Structure formats: structure tokens, C-alpha cells
Amino acid sequence: MWLEARLALEELLAQELPAEARRPERNAALFFHGLATLFLRYVQIARRLEACHDQGVQPQKRPVLRRLLDGVLGRLLELKEELVQLQLSEYHYMDHVLQELHLSPADMEVPIPRYFLSERAKVLQERQELLTRILARVAPSKAAAPARPSMPREEAVRLIQAAERMRQGRLRARFMWEIRRDEERERRARESGLQEPDRQQAAVCIQKVWKGCVQRRLTQLARQQEMTFVGMALEPELAGASPAIIRAQLGEEFRRMRQADYEAEYQHALDSIRDAVYEVEGPSMREELKQQLRQWFIECRDLTGRFPDFPEAEIGGSSVLFAQKSPEEVKAELDLAEVKVEKKDKKKDKEKGKEAPKEEEEKKGKEKKSEEEEGLKLSPSKFLTAINQGFQEYTALWSNQDEEVVNFEQRYEAELIRSQKQKEVAAEIRLQVDELMREELQNLRLAVDLEGGKAEKPAKPKRSAKKKGKKSKKEKDLTPERTIDSLYEELVLHGIIQKPPKVQLSDYSGDFCYLGTALRQAEIEPIPSTLDVRQNIALYAILRLGSQAVQDLAPPLKSILLAGPPGTGKKMLVHAVCTETGANLFDLSPDNVAGKYPGKSGLQMLVHLVFKVARALQPSVIWVGNAEKTFYKKVPKEEKELDPKRLKKDLPKALNLLAAGDRVLLLGTSSRPYLADVKALCKAYERILLIPRPDYASRYVTWQRLIQKHGGVLTGSLDISALAKVSDGYSQGSLLRAVKAALSERRLLQLPKRPLVAGEFLQMLARAEPIYPEEEEMLQDWYTKTPLGMKKLEAEEEKRKAAEPKGKDKKKKK
Incomplete structure (x- = not known):
């Protein structure tokens, strides 16, 4: 699997890395074909890398494979964003590309890495136990709350007597019916005058029934054997768990144990080898570095006539001096760095007045470039460099090693750890030596100045230039003295944090849309399949919540709205996201929030608690069921007491305070989004996925x-x-x-x-x-009013207008 992934990665990196050399594509269909091909090839690479990372046991390979896997998953998100911007739709149909690549629809499934849950298994188990204990403590009080008034004894006796009389009446009626049936049989027998059947006739009747039963069993058995022979059914002894499946399950458990053991050995080796390197090689490193710095002092003194200034730690310290440069070049670079730092503040005021004309010039330059380079082109990627670095690192370390003989058991490599720790120890020792040599250099200066009769004032330490700017908005902590555990327990007791049922994303079953491309070519919008919905949920929600590396560099996304008819599985998808990522579920539905934390201050406290705990216990999913109620155009009379619009202002404000790397996602579900204000709803939810009925x-x-x-x-x-x-x-x-x-x-x-x-x-x-x-028509009409739907309508209108003049000119010519 790794060899196949390596070959595919080499091809794709050679194709994608020289971004400047790529020419823009003018044909949108060809550009989509290239995008879809890239997307599907990266999906195949991600599936192979996920299997390699999950099944590998070598503790030094797995981190590199994980970085590669995260980079490929992030690249998938970037390509998904390109597809959305190109087609102005959340659903894409690539059946023609699947056919060209000889892939099945199952190969299109985006893999969900198993390390999302396996690496946090202990934390998730502890959190589940805590949640279970709190809910168990709350359950008895809830059960005892609706106490019913006791029934009077006389009324209870009357009810029991009435029930007993009815039971006896039913038994008596059944008994009388049986008597009448037997009497009717006897009467018919007397009137017909038929004799009792003889022994031979009775035997023939019994044989008929028995032979028919035996023949039906034989026919069923013969059919089962025939289906087994043609390979359409399993043999009876193989119907259960086969020995191969049992061995595979045991092998997987054994592999998990080996991964844990090898990782523990590796972590222990990191500490022990680091201590050994520090003790054995540290003194020689320290003395060698001191001699080099003293030699540099003398050379600079001989060439320039004075001792040089020691580089500051912010610039890099003594590491700047050993870049194979002469003392004059090093001195010039240090002077330039100091001059640049001093001039930064002076240029700020001048640049403020020139910002507007610069922006206009940039716009003009962009317009010229767009005129020169007409066509479609991929935007620059943030993940390609990480993919390339991880690929080069893995290839350089492991491609030329024959591990069948040297390291067949796949334990850690001590030499790699030693080379890594030597660099860390050298960096640590360099910092210590830098401090000592700064003092020594100061003493040398004082001694030379005293001999020459020139006493210089000690140089004042330079202050690092602090950037002046607007203070970033920070949320005021309303609960500074309380712990996260106490806040978590409070939210559980109020029913805000809930225990989601275990639902896998694969349980949202369905099939592939096989006619998507043909229908779109005929300008008919196909109905998205459940496979398309699953893929969007995996890309937009699960991958971002599961991996911090993906979330840091992926296109920003804080909220998703799932809109569709009732019963189409929107709530099930929310539970699947929590199950696949191990996320906490916060329920901020208007029906659940009604009556809790009353008043304006109470509402602020509720939002603060939810987002504070959600950020502390990432990943987290904040679910808003019936999301249209929060942004009602007009609140119905029967719901005015519940105040469903409580979170209309505070929820978007809290979302804006989330940082780019926070793995907190707002998931809304709505069956009637057309009842809400479109602008306010689309402002709160960045992505809107329309979930249709099943095909x-x-x-x-x-x-x-x-x-x-x-x-x-x-x-x-x-x-x-x-x-x-x-x-x-x-x-x-x-x-x-x-x-x-x-x-x-x-x-x-x-x-x-x-x-x-x-x-x-x-x-x-x-x-x-x-x-x-x-x-369905109401939902489709509403979707055309969303930002993406309006962009699509505008694009279709532009195409129609562009096609109209051509037809008119042809008519005039005729």
C-alpha cells in the first residue's frame, strides 16, 4: 500500500508543485475533469495512507505517515472548496472520472482515520464514565418528580371487580362458542349420513401431508446447494464467523497491543538516549562552541579594531555566526538587522497614508493580470509543502533500508533518535554558551578599554520593538474562579450537554448516483444521493474536528446547517459526527433552552459556559435543532412564551470569538428553514447542505x-x-x-x-x-435565496444573456 501511495504521490507532487508553470484552463468542463481526477486520486492515496498508519507498528514511521495523511486530507478539503466555487454547488458528480480511473463508487468514500478515537480512547472513556455518573445521579430525581395522587381504595376495588367480570365473561363466551361448534359438527354429520373414514383412507391422508412436507424440505435444501455451487450463498458451516475472520480480529487486537508497547519503549528511549548524549557529548560540544566563539572574537578584533556585538537571541544567537560567512559579512548582516528593526516604526506612519493608493494599484494590477491570464486556475495550497516535506522525510529515512533482516520486528531505531537528540542537545547547549559568552565578551571589552584608558558605558539591552495596533477582542471570563469540571457538571444537570447515541456514518445507508454527469450535461439537476451527503459530512465536519493539523490550515468553517424534509436523517448525522470524532454534544435547541438561564444576564452566562467548556474539551459539536426558530420572521402565538429567538444575537457573536484553530462546530438542523429570515440564518451558518429525500x-x-x-x-x-x-x-x-x-x-x-x-x-x-x-419545491425555492444559490442563479442568467445576442444576430443575417 505504501509503494502504491508513494508512486501516486510522486506523480501528483510533480504535477502540482510547480504552481507557476501551470497554465490557466479556459474550458470549464476540462478544468472540472482535472479537478475531479485530482480529488479522486488524493482520496485513493488517503485510503492507503490511513491503512498504513493504522496497521504499522514502527513508532518512528507512524508520526511521519500521520503528517502525510493529515496533509492529504487537508488537500482534499482545498480541492472540495475549488469544486464548490467552480460549480456553485455542494454536490458533485464524478461518475465519468470513476469510469476512466477504473474505480468503483465505494472507492470514492473519504476515509475517516481511526486514530481520531484510538489516540484519545482513555480520555473518551473517562469522560463517558463521568457523564454516566452525573446522569445516573439525576435520573432518580427525575423519575420521582411526576408523583401521581394515590387512588381511593373503593375506586381501585371497583376497577378490579370490573376487570375480573370482563375476564370471566370472555372465558364464558369462548366456552359457549366451542359448545355450539361441536353441536353444529354433530348435526351436520347426522344429516349427511356419512360413515367414519376407514383406516386406509386416514393413512393416505397422513402420507400426503408427510410426503409434501418432506419434499418441500428437500426442494429447499437442493436450492440452497445450487446457490452455494454457483457462489450466490455461503455454505452452512461458513454462515457464522469464519476462522479467518476470527484470526483477523485477534491479529488486530495483537497489533494494537504491539503499537502501545512499542510506543512506550520509544518514549522511554527518547529520554534515556537524550540523557546519555547530554552527559557524554555535552561537555565536548560546550568546549568546542566556546573555542569557536573566542576565535571569532579575535578575528573580528584583528579585522575591525574592536570587539563585535554579540547577536541577540531573537535573531538566532551564535547560530547566525556559523553559516560559512566571514566576520565582515556577519557584522554587516547584524547591522542591517538592527537598522531594519529601528526603521519599522518610522515606516508605519508613512505607510498609513499610502495604503489607499497602494490598494488601488494592487486592484489595477490584479485586473491586468486577469485580463492577460483569462481562464481557470487552482489557488495556492497550504498543504502541498507539508505533503512534500513528509514525503521527502519518509523516503530519505526508510526507502533504502532493508528491514527484513535488520529490524524485522519494527522496533525503534536508536541511531535516528541519537541524531535527533544531538541536534536538540546542541541547541540547548548553544543557549547556555551564548549567555556565558555574552558575559565574557563584556569582560573583554572592559579590560581592553581600561588598558586604552577609554571607559565605555555598558550597552543597554535593546528592547524588542512591540507592534502597536488595535487590541484583539477577547471574551470576558464570567466564571474565572470555577473549574471546567464544575461547569461541565452544571451543563449536564441542565440538560445542555447530552450523551449522543453511538451511530456510525456508514449507518446512513444509501447508494451512488450513477446518472449525475449525464443529467447535468442535459441541464437537469440530479437528486443528491446519500453517498454524496455522507461525503460532505465527512469533509466539512469529521475531518476538521478529528485532526488539529487539518483544522489549522484548512479553509475556515465554523458552522453548518442541515436543511431537509423531516425524517431524512439530519439528527442522525449530528450523532454520527460526535461518534466518529469523540466530540461533546451541546444542545442549544430553542425547545431545550426554553426556561433555562432566564433573563439577559442568564442568557449571556449560558452562551459563555457552552463555548468555554466547548473550547476546553475540544472537539465539540454545538447542535441547534429546529434552527429556523432562532431566526423566525414572525414568532407563532403558541411559541411566544418559549421565546425561541433568545439566541439570535448572542450565538453569532460567540461564533465570531472562536479562533481559526478551535475544533468547535455549530451544527444546525432544520425542516422548515423558509420560516426564518434568510439573511440572518445564512449569516450564522456558513455552509448550508440541502438533504433531499432518498432516491x-x-x-x-x-x-x-x-x-x-x-x-x-x-x-x-x-x-x-x-x-x-x-x-x-x-x-x-x-x-x-x-x-x-x-x-x-x-x-x-x-x-x-x-x-x-x-x-x-x-x-x-x-x-x-x-x-x-x-x-420540496418550497425548500428548493428557499435554497435559491441562500448565497450559493443566488450565485448559481446569477451565473445561469449570465450564460443565458451571453447566448441571446448570438441567436438574434443569426436571425438578422437570415
Whole structure:
């Protein structure tokens, strides 16, 4: 896997690194094709690197592989941003590129690194235990709160007597019905005059039933053998967990243990080798450095006639002096550095007045460049340098080593640690020697000046120039004396911090959109598949929350709104984000916040507590259910008492205080976003993902998964295709409720004798409310008013206007 990833990385780095040499592309279709190819190739590299990092046990390779993996994931986010800006859509269809690269739709899935949870397993377990203890302490009081008044004894006796009379009446009615049935049989037998069947006829009847039962069993067995022979079914002995699967699971557990053991050995070796290097090589390093600095003092004294100024620690100290330069060159560089520092403050005032004309000149220059270089071009990347450095580092260290003989067990390499620690020890010793040599240089100056009769005043230490500017806005800490644990417990007791159910992103089942490219070429906007929704959630939420390195350099994103009809899995996606990243879930839904922390000061305290704890316990997800209520155009009468617009002003302000590297994400869900003020809603939520109803392929897969998950058995009598067609217009939530209602305990017990049929699920599905076309049209109309939707409308309008004059000119010529 690493060799394949290495070859692919070499090709892509050779293609992408000379950014200046790339020519702009004028054809948008060709530019999208190149972007999609890059995106899919990086996805394949990320999948291989994730497997290498997860399965590797060498403690010095895994950090380099992780840096490479983080860089590739960050590059995926940059390419995703390019695709959005190009197509003005959050969903992209690359089926034609998949076909060219000979990939399957499953290869398009963005990998979620397993180290997101494995490296924080202990912290997550402790937090879950703390949350469970707090909830257990709260549960009894909640259960005892709704105390019901005791029933009078006479009324309870009357109820019991009435129930007993009804029971006896039902038994008596059943008994009388059986008597009447037997009497009717006897009467019919007397009237017909038929004799009792003889022994031979009874034997024939029993043989018929028995032979039919045996033949049905043999037919079923023969069909099972035939399906096994053609490879469509597993053999009965292989239906359970196979020995290979069990061995693979044991191997994975053993590998986790080896990773932990080797990492502990590596950390211990870092300390021990560092101490050994400091004790053995430290004194010689110190003396050698002192001799070099003294020699430099003498050379400068001989050439310039005076002792030089020792470089400041901010510039680099004595490390500046040993860059293979002469004393005159070093002295000139130090003087230039000091002059630049002094002139910075003087130039600031002059530059303030020239900022406006400079901006105009830059704009003109940009316009000229855009006129000269018409076309589409990739914007510069922040991750390519990190990818290249990690690739070069891994290749230089490990590509030429034959580890089959030298280090087959993949333990740490002591020589690499020693070379690394020698540099660290040298840097530490250099700082110590610099302090000593500054004092020695001062003493030399004093001694020489006394001999010459010139006593100079000791040089005042230079103050580092502090930049004057506007103070950055900082949030005032309303709880400076309280610990994070106490704030966490308070939010749990108020129901703000909740325990999300464990839901994997893969549980949001569905299929790939196979006709996306063809439909877009025909200027028909296809319905996004659940695979597209999953990919966006992984890119926008999970990768950013899971990796600090990705979050630091990725395009900034603080909030996402999931909008779609009810039952399409918006809340499930929020829980999946928390499960995949181990994030804390803060519920700031208007219904949950109602009545808590009343008043203006209470609201400020609530927002402060939530964001303070969220930043302290990163990653964190702040969920706002029914997000449209916070930005209502007009509050309904029945909801005025709840005050759903409490967070309208404070929530965006708190978001603005988040730093770029904070792994805190605001996730909103809304089924009726058209009830909210569009400007205010889009200002609070930077990305808006429209989640549609499932298409035929997604419904087919969802029916299969739900029936099997709840104990059902898929047989030939159950037509899943018909179910998927008939259930058009229903959401995944409606399908789930229909399956739960149909597969009761009694029905599951009857499965061996009576297989499932589609009609059973349709009866339950008919009780659900479908997604009406009018509701979908309202959501689509609302989406066109969002910033991205308006940009797309403007682009389509420009295309239409550009095409109109050509048609008019042709008509005139005719």
C-alpha cells in the first residue's frame, strides 16, 4: 500500500508543485475533469495512507505517515472548496472520472482515520464514565418528580371487580362458542349420513401431508446447494464467523497491543538516549562552541579594531555566526538587522497614508493580470509543502533500508533518535554558551578599554520593538474562579450537554448516483444521493474536528446547517459526527433552552459556559435543532412564551470569538428553514447542505439494511424492488417506523413458517406522512435565496444573456 501511495504521490507532487508553470484552463468542463481526477486520486492515496498508519507498528514511521495523511486530507478539503466555487454547488458528480480511473463508487468514500478515537480512547472513556455518573445521579430525581395522587381504595376495588367480570365473561363466551361448534359438527354429520373414514383412507391422508412436507424440505435444501455451487450463498458451516475472520480480529487486537508497547519503549528511549548524549557529548560540544566563539572574537578584533556585538537571541544567537560567512559579512548582516528593526516604526506612519493608493494599484494590477491570464486556475495550497516535506522525510529515512533482516520486528531505531537528540542537545547547549559568552565578551571589552584608558558605558539591552495596533477582542471570563469540571457538571444537570447515541456514518445507508454527469450535461439537476451527503459530512465536519493539523490550515468553517424534509436523517448525522470524532454534544435547541438561564444576564452566562467548556474539551459539536426558530420572521402565538429567538444575537457573536484553530462546530438542523429570515440564518451558518429525500437506489439499500437489522430474513417472496418503487416520496424515518411496526416479536417467531411479504410493510408505511412535492419545491425555492444559490442563479442568467445576442444576430443575417 505504501509503494502504491508513494508512486501516486510522486506523480501528483510533480504535477502540482510547480504552481507557476501551470497554465490557466479556459474550458470549464476540462478544468472540472482535472479537478475531479485530482480529488479522486488524493482520496485513493488517503485510503492507503490511513491503512498504513493504522496497521504499522514502527513508532518512528507512524508520526511521519500521520503528517502525510493529515496533509492529504487537508488537500482534499482545498480541492472540495475549488469544486464548490467552480460549480456553485455542494454536490458533485464524478461518475465519468470513476469510469476512466477504473474505480468503483465505494472507492470514492473519504476515509475517516481511526486514530481520531484510538489516540484519545482513555480520555473518551473517562469522560463517558463521568457523564454516566452525573446522569445516573439525576435520573432518580427525575423519575420521582411526576408523583401521581394515590387512588381511593373503593375506586381501585371497583376497577378490579370490573376487570375480573370482563375476564370471566370472555372465558364464558369462548366456552359457549366451542359448545355450539361441536353441536353444529354433530348435526351436520347426522344429516349427511356419512360413515367414519376407514383406516386406509386416514393413512393416505397422513402420507400426503408427510410426503409434501418432506419434499418441500428437500426442494429447499437442493436450492440452497445450487446457490452455494454457483457462489450466490455461503455454505452452512461458513454462515457464522469464519476462522479467518476470527484470526483477523485477534491479529488486530495483537497489533494494537504491539503499537502501545512499542510506543512506550520509544518514549522511554527518547529520554534515556537524550540523557546519555547530554552527559557524554555535552561537555565536548560546550568546549568546542566556546573555542569557536573566542576565535571569532579575535578575528573580528584583528579585522575591525574592536570587539563585535554579540547577536541577540531573537535573531538566532551564535547560530547566525556559523553559516560559512566571514566576520565582515556577519557584522554587516547584524547591522542591517538592527537598522531594519529601528526603521519599522518610522515606516508605519508613512505607510498609513499610502495604503489607499497602494490598494488601488494592487486592484489595477490584479485586473491586468486577469485580463492577460483569462481562464481557470487552482489557488495556492497550504498543504502541498507539508505533503512534500513528509514525503521527502519518509523516503530519505526508510526507502533504502532493508528491514527484513535488520529490524524485522519494527522496533525503534536508536541511531535516528541519537541524531535527533544531538541536534536538540546542541541547541540547548548553544543557549547556555551564548549567555556565558555574552558575559565574557563584556569582560573583554572592559579590560581592553581600561588598558586604552577609554571607559565605555555598558550597552543597554535593546528592547524588542512591540507592534502597536488595535487590541484583539477577547471574551470576558464570567466564571474565572470555577473549574471546567464544575461547569461541565452544571451543563449536564441542565440538560445542555447530552450523551449522543453511538451511530456510525456508514449507518446512513444509501447508494451512488450513477446518472449525475449525464443529467447535468442535459441541464437537469440530479437528486443528491446519500453517498454524496455522507461525503460532505465527512469533509466539512469529521475531518476538521478529528485532526488539529487539518483544522489549522484548512479553509475556515465554523458552522453548518442541515436543511431537509423531516425524517431524512439530519439528527442522525449530528450523532454520527460526535461518534466518529469523540466530540461533546451541546444542545442549544430553542425547545431545550426554553426556561433555562432566564433573563439577559442568564442568557449571556449560558452562551459563555457552552463555548468555554466547548473550547476546553475540544472537539465539540454545538447542535441547534429546529434552527429556523432562532431566526423566525414572525414568532407563532403558541411559541411566544418559549421565546425561541433568545439566541439570535448572542450565538453569532460567540461564533465570531472562536479562533481559526478551535475544533468547535455549530451544527444546525432544520425542516422548515423558509420560516426564518434568510439573511440572518445564512449569516450564522456558513455552509448550508440541502438533504433531499432518498432516491430509488438508496431506498432499495435502506429497505434491505433495516429489515436485516431488525431480525427479518430476505427471501424470494419479499420483493424489495417493489417496496423501493412504491415507497417513493417517503423518508428514511418513515421506512424505519414501518419496519419496526411490521417486525414485532410475534411476527419474528412466525418467520420460519411464514416468510415476509411486501404487503406487510406497505400496510405500516401507509400510516406515515409522505414528503409532498410542494414541500420540496418550497425548500428548493428557499435554497435559491441562500448565497450559493443566488450565485448559481446569477451565473445561469449570465450564460443565458451571453447566448441571446448570438441567436438574434443569426436571425438578422437570415
